[in-house]
Amino acid sequence: MINFERVSKRYAEGHDALREVSFEIARDDLVFLTGHSGAGKSTLMRLIMLMDRATRGKVMIDGVDLARVARRNIPGHRRDIGVVFQNHQLLFDRPVFDNVALPLIISGYDYREVGRRVRAALDKVGLLNKERAMPLTLSGGEQQRVGIARAVVGRPRILLADEPTGNLDPELSSEIMQLFEAFNQVGVTVLIASHDLALISRLRHRILTLREGRLVQGAACE
Numbered sequence: 203m204i205n206f207e208r209v210s211k212r213y214a215e216g217h218d219a220l221r222e223v224s225f226e227i228a229r230d231d232l233v234f235l236t237g238h239s240g241a242g243k244s245t246l247m248r249l250i251m252l253m254d255r256a257t258r259g260k261v262m263i264d265g266v267d268l269a270r271v272a273r274r275n276i277p278g279h280r281r282d283i284g285v286v287f288q289n290h291q292l293l294f295d296r297p298v299f300d301n302v303a304l305p306l307i308i309s310g311y312d313y314r315e316v317g318r319r320v321r322a323a324l325d326k327v328g329l330l331n332k333e334r335a336m337p338l339t340l341s342g343g344e345q346q347r348v349g350i351a352r353a354v355v356g357r358p359r360i361l362l363a364d365e366p367t368g369n370l371d372p373e374l375s376s377e378i379m380q381l382f383e384a385f386n387q388v389g390v391t392v393l394i395a396s397h398d399l400a401l402i403s404r405l406r407h408r409i410l411t412l413r414e415g416r417l418v419q420g421a422a423c424e
């Protein structure tokens with residue numbers, strides 16, 4: 203499903219953010235990605251989203267070599283990938299419904315289908331009764347759930363999350379992780395970057411560890 207073969211990424215200033223990174227994530231996997239600040243976690247996710255290209259090596263998604271995806275096909279590639287950020291990146295002047303609907307509206311879905319899918323996504327994250335609420339009236343955990351609903355509303359095959367529990371207390375963090383596990387159980391491949399070693403070691407999924415751009419743990423599937 204997600205396959206890195208000796209992938210290196212060197213930024214223009216000559217900094218090696220990833221060095222010869224190889225791993226495989228199967229379709230039904232939920233995998234954590236950890237490592238110190240600057241270890242290369244965000245860079246690895248940017249390569250999967252095609253926000254950046256590898257300098258050397260091969261990134262394959264579903265058997266497709268991303269080096270072969272033309273610029274005009276990048277939006278199509280991204281539609282298969284839901285992304286969750288630490289700071290939600292919500293539109294604070296729009297209600298919850300509009301925030302979740304945004305990716306579908308950009309993709310040109312008709313309004314009835316938008317309504318159906320947005321409510322299905324809000325239902326999955328337990329926020330069906332909040333569709334008219336403004337984001338600022340929600341708690342941090344609820345805002346993060348809106349971000350997750352927006353990430354899954356297009357029914358992506360892959361879900362990437364960059365520090366999704368960074369601002370949340372331990373109990374809310376566990377709840378958010380349970381949501382990711384639920385999406386994984388219905389067939390979504392999930393990759394979560396997190397510094398929260400206490401939380402992720404308790405959850406017993408595979409952990410990929412980066413150190414200065416090298417993968418030092420977790421390359422093989424169990």
Ligand SMILES: Nc1ncnc2c1ncn2[C@@H]1O[C@H](COP(=O)(O)OP(=O)(O)OP(=O)(O)O)[C@@H](O)[C@H]1O
Binds near residue numbers: 215218241245
């Ligand atoms: N666009 C860029 N240009 C140059 N260097 C970059 C760029 N993006 C990241 N880097 C550098 O590459 C290295 C890896 O950064 P990256 O953001 O992938 O790390 P990270 O593990 O996600 O860190 P954090 O946990 O702090 O978010 C860092 O040294 C960073 O300064």
